[in-house]
Amino acid sequence: MNSVRSKILASILLITIVVAFGITMVIYRGAAKMIEQNYITVFSQRQEQTINAIDQMVQKLSYISIDVACNTEIKEAVSEYRATLKEKLLEEISENLRAFKKTDDGISSIYLLLPKERTVITSREYPVYRRKLSKKLLGQISQEISEQCRLILISDFVYDNKLILSLLERIENDKGEIIGYIFVNIENRKLYYDYLATITENNVKNAMLLKESQVITSLDMDVVKEHIIVNKYVKWMQGQENVGSDSENIYIYYKGNYSKLGLFLCIDRRKILGNLVYIRNSLTGVMILFLLISLIPAFYLTRVVYRPLKELTHTIKHVSYGELGIRARIISKDEIGSLSAEFNQMLDRIEELIQQVVEQEMQKKDAELEALQYQITPHFMYNTLNSIKCAAMLHGEKELAKLLDDFVELLQASISKRGTFLTVAEEIYVLKKYLELQNFRYGGGLTVIYEVEDSVRQCIIPRLLLQPLVENALLHGLDIKDKNSYITIRMYKKDDKLYLEVKDNGQGITKEQIQELLNSKTKKKRGLTAIGVANIKERLSLYYGDEAGLFYESSSNGTKAVIYIPIVMDAGE
Template identity: 30%
Template sequence: MNLSFRAKISLTIITVSMAITCVLSMVFYQQSAQTVQENYTQAQMQQLTACAKLFDNTMLDAYSACMYAVNDESLLESIQEQDIDKISEQLDVYRNKNRNIDSISCYLPSRQILLKVNTNGLTEFQVTDEIAQTLQQLLQENSGNKLSPVYARDATSVTQDNLFFYSRKAIAFGGEELAQISVGVNEREIFFRCLQNESSQDTERFILDGDRILSAADIYSLNTQITWPDSGVLVTDVAMPTTEYHIVSIAERSQITEPLRIVRNRILLIAGFLNAAFAVLIFFVVRYLMKPMEELRSSMQQVSGGNLKVRAPVYQNDEIGQLSQGFNSMIAQIEGLIEELVTEKMLKKEAEIEALQYQITPHFMYNTLNSIKYEAILQGAPNTAELLEAFIELLQLSASDRGAFITVKQEMHMVQNYVKLQQFRYADCFQVTFDMQPEAETCYVPRLLIQPLVENAILHGIDHRKRDNQIAISVLCDNGALAIKVEDHGEGMTPEEIQKLLDGQRKSKFSGIGVSNIRERLRLYYGGKAELRFYSEKGNGTTAVILLPISYDAEEYTI
């Protein structure tokens, strides 16, 4: 039965749809996890609200004790009389009325002493500069009607505990400042009452003032900035209405959803066994249905690799069969068109490169020059013979048919011969330095690539009236590229002059190959992998740089 391709695909989709069980399991897990997290957050909000209320009530008790003490006429009278025993007895009464208070102290400025009453009884301290500074800070931060306590270390405690303080001035009826009353609640007491009793193993709770930790399980983290965790946790934050602090709980999501993950994994395991059984059937069904498509795909890959002789087999007259027939017909047409196009393009490129590269081919010239050279030697003119030898080598390399690419060493040898001729011509008014890395010597470059740049530097870059002109030629391998640089210290060029040079308006006088010719050959051989750049400023010389791929094969980029 010849089924349509659409019917075959539909049958395959129906068979494979059993894998939806896995998706449903994941959706169930995600929704369940979200519900669990919402319930957990709601429960945490209720617990934290209760904790916040307990904390506020504790602080309000401490605040009330402080306000009652500074307005207690009997205590004020004892302070005026400087009766230490009475002051300590009355302070102890306030502390005993509220067991949440850790300590209550009275600072007597006239005598520079601090009376402190806590569970250890009365302790009298001589006020040092540190204690005085702490007391003054407490008084400043507790000024006004602010109900938030001041969080600070107890300077009079050996263990330097952290306390929540309320501090007020005790003022006589006449306006005289008699003393400073301070009530403190220990941070550890707050933690065990408000946080520890409600904490679970996988939850951390903090009391924060902004990002500063006031109370937490880790005492070493107190009075430091909290580091907020990433998205892998649940954060619940409740503001305390009275004291303006925040109580925060942080729990790992993975711990909260652990039971759900176990259920999810069991479901996925069962679904995995079922799908494994169906996979065998699906495999054979899909294999049968997709065989024509696979063969068509294989044919397409071979065509993309350059094999235009391949043809896709045609099994049936369904949609895939019709597609294969159309593909075969298209490839046959493309094969014919490409053959015509390649032939025309190759002929065109060969003609372009031959016209660009072989500008001088009269072999008889260097044969005649050889005769002149030997005559110069017989006549006792070795310098003339050396110059003729350099010129002959230059002509031989230019006119030879050894290929479009030569090694950097050969190219540089030709440039050196060219430099000798030009130095003779211009009476040694310039010097040329050559710097070539050893690993660059065997790299292949297009013939006559460097000489036009050197010629341009000699003819247009230097001042022939001076005797100290310098030209530097360097070739090196840098980051996978071959860098060729020709630098002169001449008069330089403006951007407009550089553009004219690149456009071919300035030609080489020796070979007829100008800068635009170099750019064209780089484009033909390397495409976008090579480039020619000029860097110049008027009066600061010119640097020409060629960047092209490193190649140790003369045929790699030959067209």
């Protein structure tokens, strides 16, 4: 969980899952809503048709019951029977009832009840009629009849005591007195198979045909036995049409316009959406599968992205342990690639710097060693030379003593550890000593002219800067045997720069010779001679960079070497 790679992987996974699940859910919910809506619309239309069909059937039977009740033949036969009580008349009436029964398939039987005579006549083959009905039974029936209702749910008092739906109509005589009742009966079973069974399908949990709070017939047989509505359904059975749903079921309720019979359906919501749920689940499954499959390329992809980073991290770790020689492998050409390259360069630079420091340290050690060696020799040399000078003085050789004195001072100047820099005045003093020695050496034919501006006397210059130039003039420029040899040393300020000029009146030197002088390598030799022009150049660039320089001008009248450096005054002034 700590590597960048696992984070990238986790991010990819998370984004994919959220997006995919989000889209799936939105589509699922939209589709579910649409399907339910369509289902409810279609189903409620079907149910409305069914209840209308039931209603029309009831209406038709209602009409038939009225027709029977108003039938004059039956009326006459009943009146006659009441007067005579002839059984034959009952068979006649039964025949009539049978004829009416045949007019509609929905009718299971027609009964004619004559309460006063305690007689019932039926349209059945058996019993055709029944006389001497018990008073208890008649009491029960009259209770049912007394209600202001034409459509009643009554137990079949003639046949099998099963509950039947019956249309009731009174028979009146000419005087308007009630002489009997007509029952046009519909079997519950018939209602069930004709109407409920056809509307019912897998999704329907329960279907009930209701007459107010009584259940006439239902899919759920337990309910039929009790003939009472389950309480939790009641709230969906208000009004004439009611379509509603809770989280589990959809409820559709319709009431017939005429019969007021209600058809109630309870539909399982999950089953309607069964296919959709299946699609959703398989979609989720497919999604997970693809997720797993896509993990493989994601694994490799992140590896490709991550490898250079890992390489760099690895290198940095090693470097931090001090392995400077190691370099990051550059694998990619992206940001990480260039980062690695930069890092490598940085390592190169660091190594170089370290190398320099090491070299400098080595040189310093060498110099210190050398200095120690030098410190021994000069003292011995000074003492010896001073002893020689004293001996020369004792022998009255004043000139020799003077030369020795010059030489000692020159030695002191060139070896002294007092500092790298001198003032112009001090440099000239040393230069004079050197030139006197050289003059002696070459027989005194040399004339030196000093043209030094007073303002530059306290300027600081590197030690023994001019000595090599003078030496060059003596070696290459002048013919020493010529008594008219001149060296002119000029020091002046110009354009904020200090100019140091050494000029001879020799035969001059060629350009090639100048080039050779300027480019010859520094040769470290003991003593004062042959330190060389190159040494001067090197020192100038070391101390002053581009601010200082050295150039030669040469003609047949002589050679001129010029040094220019920035003006730096002695700190002591």
